[in-house]
Amino acid sequence: MASMNDKDYYAILGVEKDASTEEIRKAFQTKARKLHPDVNKAPDAEERFKEVSEAYAVLSDPDKRKRYDAMRSGSPFGGYGAPSNGGGGYSDPFGGSPFGWGPFGSGFGGAASRRRSRAYNPRAGADVVYELTLDAETAQKGARRGVTYQRYVSCDACHGSGSVEAEHSETCPTCGGSGHITVDTGLFGVMMMTCPECEGTGRVVADPCQACGGTGRTLSASEVVVDVPAGTHDGDEVRVSGMGNAGTNGSTTGDFVCRVCVPEERLTRSQASGFNFIGFALPFLVLGLFTSTLSSLVFIIVAPIVLGLYLVLRDGVRKSGRWWRNAGVAVANGASNAFMIALVFVLMFSCTSGLGRVGYMGAPYLW
Known part of the structure; x- marks a missing residue:
């Protein structure tokens, strides 16, 4: 077997050295379709298939890919020496299934390339979050606004299922439904990796829709009318059900x-930081008064308050009641962050003062 440095895994898969993980996965599937031993009867087909699987096993893993690249560049820290002979037998990652009913469609040629199985992975669609800016007067009166935006919608061709003809997904023939395949790399030993065909779900779309690629959704422009109720304040949300992103493979929107x-x-960023500084000083002020250590904490108290006031006043004080409420929240956050620090600091100062009066063994000093 050739040594690690002698094998160009990028050339074996036919990808560039800066290829993405998705490009590597697609290249592996293309090569595997042509070289699988159950289909290709050439004398060297099995060996070449093992070599392609080995290349994918290394390049699809970020850590192993980084180590391989370092070894190829001649770095002395890239690996741990030459690979073993890998004589422990070969585990077919395709489970021995013929390509006639396998994950890449029936037979080879034009029809097969268009009927590549895709991962069946129903996931709920994400919300679309839109920020609408209103002045205080409009927010108090209420408003109606029309919004045009982009989102994923259910595919019209397959009605969101991802498959044009088949009603249900099927077990992934590549991994047998386990979501993982086992490959004997020779270089790194036997590895278990996520199945590149079903992407770990164990299920595949039997007849992928050409319009959406088997996902069951396509990107489209949408419009929605939002009614902002009277008395709305900064940070309030208005939710329109079912107008977010469609889920994959028929899942919820x-x-x-x-x-x-x-x-x-709304507080500016500087004002929020300023109120945090003011809140940070308050626990030291309270604990200093309570423990009669205020004189030793003057700097810790005064400096944050002065800096905080500067940051707050620099951007202007607002008259809005909600602005002052937000300011109070910022002060409370700063105080909660500083409370335990202030408590530990005062306790340490008290203990140090006590040691100065009675000594380490409890006996009073004579001077």
């Missing part, structure tokens, strides 16, 4: 979420 932004009620 998310919502359209309109998040209202009222600048007059």
